[in-house]
Amino acid sequence: MQAIKLAIAGVGKIVYDQHLPAVLGNKDFELVATASRNNTIDGVQGFRHIEEMLASRPDIDAVSLCMPPQYRYEAARLAIRAGKNVFLEKPPGATLSEVESLRELAAAHAVTLFASWHSRHAPAVQVLKDYLREHPPRQVKVIWREDVRHWHPDQEWIWQPGGLGVFDPGINALSIVTEILPEEIFLRQAALEFPANRQTPIAAQLSFTDAAGTDVQADFDWRQTGEQTWDILVDTGDAHLHLKKGGHELWINQAQRELPVEGEYPSLYRHFSDLIRRRSSDVDVAPLRHVADAFMLGQHIVTDPFI
Ligand code: NAP
Numbered sequence: 001m002q003a004i005k006l007a008i009a010g011v012g013k014i015v016y017d018q019h020l021p022a023v024l025g026n027k028d029f030e031l032v033a034t035a036s037r038n039n040t041i042d043g044v045q046g047f048r049h050i051e052e053m054l055a056s057r058p059d060i061d062a063v064s065l066c067m068p069p070q071y072r073y074e075a076a077r078l079a080i081r082a083g084k085n086v087f088l089e090k091p092p093g094a095t096l097s098e099v100e101s102l103r104e105l106a107a108a109h110a111v112t113l114f115a116s117w118h119s120r121h122a123p124a125v126q127v128l129k130d131y132l133r134e135h136p137p138r139q140v141k142v143i144w145r146e147d148v149r150h151w152h153p154d155q156e157w158i159w160q161p162g163g164l165g166v167f168d169p170g171i172n173a174l175s176i177v178t179e180i181l182p183e184e185i186f187l188r189q190a191a192l193e194f195p196a197n198r199q200t201p202i203a204a205q206l207s208f209t210d211a212a213g214t215d216v217q218a219d220f221d222w223r224q225t226g227e228q229t230w231d232i233l234v235d236t237g238d239a240h241l242h243l244k245k246g247g248h249e250l251w252i253n254q255a256q257r258e259l260p261v262e263g264e265y266p267s268l269y270r271h272f273s274d275l276i277r278r279r280s281s282d283v284d285v286a287p288l289r290h291v292a293d294a295f296m297l298g299q300h301i302v303t304d305p306f307i
Contacts, residue, residue, distance in 0.1 A: 003030040004085075004276055007060045009050050009075050010067025011036035013155075014089060018118075019064060022265035028273035033057050035075075050075050054082045061085060062112075062276060068155075070162040073098045076113075080105045085112035085276045087268075091171050091288050092116075094162035103283045113281040114272050117175035121267035122247025123259035128234070129180040131252070135236040136182055140216040143231045144173040145224035148202070148306075158200065159306070165200025167291045169230075170220035174287040176232060176247055177218075183210035187290060190298030195306035202306060206294055 006029045008015055020041060023029050033045045035053040040046035047053035054060070062085040065072050069091050076093075079086050080102065092115035093099040099115065106113035119125070146169055148158075157163045164171065177185065185208040192201040202223060208216035230246035242251040250257040262270075275282055 001028075001277075004028055004273060005030050005032045005059055005061045006064065007031075007033040007035065007053060007057065007062070007084075008041070008064045008066060009035040009053070009079075010065060010071070010089075011039035011041060012066065015039075015041075015066050018265040019066060022263070022269045023064075025266060026269045026273065029062075029269065032060060050078055054078060054084070062087065062272070065089060068157040068163065070094045070157060070160065073102065076102050077105060080109050080111055080113070083109060083111060085114075085272075087114045087116060087272050090115075090117050090175070091164065091168075091291070092283070092285065093288070096285055096288060096292055099283065099285050099288065103281070106281055106283075110279070112272075112275045112279065113283055114275055115283040115285070116268050116272075117172070117179075117284070117287060118264045118268055119172035119175050119247055120179045121262075121264040121271070122176070123262065124243050124247045124250035124257070125176055125179055127250055127257060127259060128241060128243055131241065132180055132182055132234065132236070135239060136212065137214055137234045138237050139235040140177065140181070140214065141233045142173045142177060142216070142218035142220075143229050143233075144170050145219070145221040145229040147225050147228065148222035159198045161199050163200050164291060165194075165198070166202055166204055166220045166222045167200075167294070169222075170204060170218070171287045171291055172246065173218060173220070173230070173232065174290050176243070177216065178284075178286040178290070180232075181210065181214070181216070183212050183214065184286075185210045185214070185216050185290075187293040187297055190294045191301055192294060192298040193301045193303040195304060196302050197305040197307075202303065204294060204298065206290075206298075208290075
């Protein structure tokens with residue numbers, strides 16, 4: 001079978017760290033072009049703007065859109081209208097309505113739209129999901145605490161409307177929670193802490209439940225220095241489960257489980273290739289919906305300026 005000719009738009013941190021090695025390691029894809037105002041990839045034809053790339057390279061089959069979420073919709077619309085299959089980095093857009101609009105557009109143009117959630121492809125996630133199908137959870141505690149200065153140096157977009165602030169990493173936790181829990185959850189209460197000089201929150205405490213009354217608490221914080229925490233603790237009554245390191249370790253009653261070895265981005269691209277071959281789409285907005293709910297229902301607290 002012929003390789004899928006892939007282009008990447010919005011070349012930056014996540015492209016160099018993850019997309020590039022994953023694509024180069026997957027024979028289903030051939031990376032043929034990039035569209036990015038300032039950055040390029042060695043040996044790959046580079047364009048400054050996606051319009052120019054789409055016009056010059058009609059042979060492109062698929063485009064991965066890796067710019068910040070506030071700038072993704074317009075690029076996605078252009079790519080879909082040009083008949084390309086589209087991979088959206090997370091979060092899939094700046095608003096839920098944008099993503100719905102793209103879903104309809106992709107269906108009308110019969111192309112694949114993939115709203116990716118990389119943390120769902122961490123190796124512990126499907127193992128934990130399978131376990132919880134047999135042993136429903138009673139209590140879930142999410143602790144997602146990291147150092148924004150370390151992970152997002154010089155990224156202004158995270159502090160601007162649509163950049164999500166601490167929900168940029170927090171949505172990864174929500175993407176796991178919405179994947180593993182057998183019931184749909186909904187937000188009951190939230191408190192969001194906004195630095196006095198910023199547009200997006202630096203911390204959030206969320207309290208969810210579901211139809212079965214499961215207690216789901218989440219603690220997101222961007223002010224943690226030293227050891228970083230990306231943990232989900234689940235109590236099923238007969239077992240304590242501990243997903244650690246964002247889904248790269250799973251402990252059940254203090255015993256570490258063996259996990260598959262495939263990385264998140266290789267797994268994402270395997271899924272994207274499969275969707276394209278099957279001519280189907282995968283667009284789940286649940287994690288973004290919970291974030292929108294938090295902005296809508298949450299108490300807004302002003303905290304120390306972030307310098
Ligand atoms: P980034 O490096 O700040 O931005 C990626 C690229 O987008 C930039 O290099 C820039 O390339 C382009 N861009 C920036 N502002 C733009 C604008 N106003 N209009 C058009 N293009 C613009 O961000 P990132 O860390 O790679 O994150 C990008 C996306 O990946 C985000 O949605 C993020 O949540 C997701 N993600 C990031 C990570 C991570 O560890 N960083 C992990 C997983 C997912 P040009 O200047 O060359 O156009």
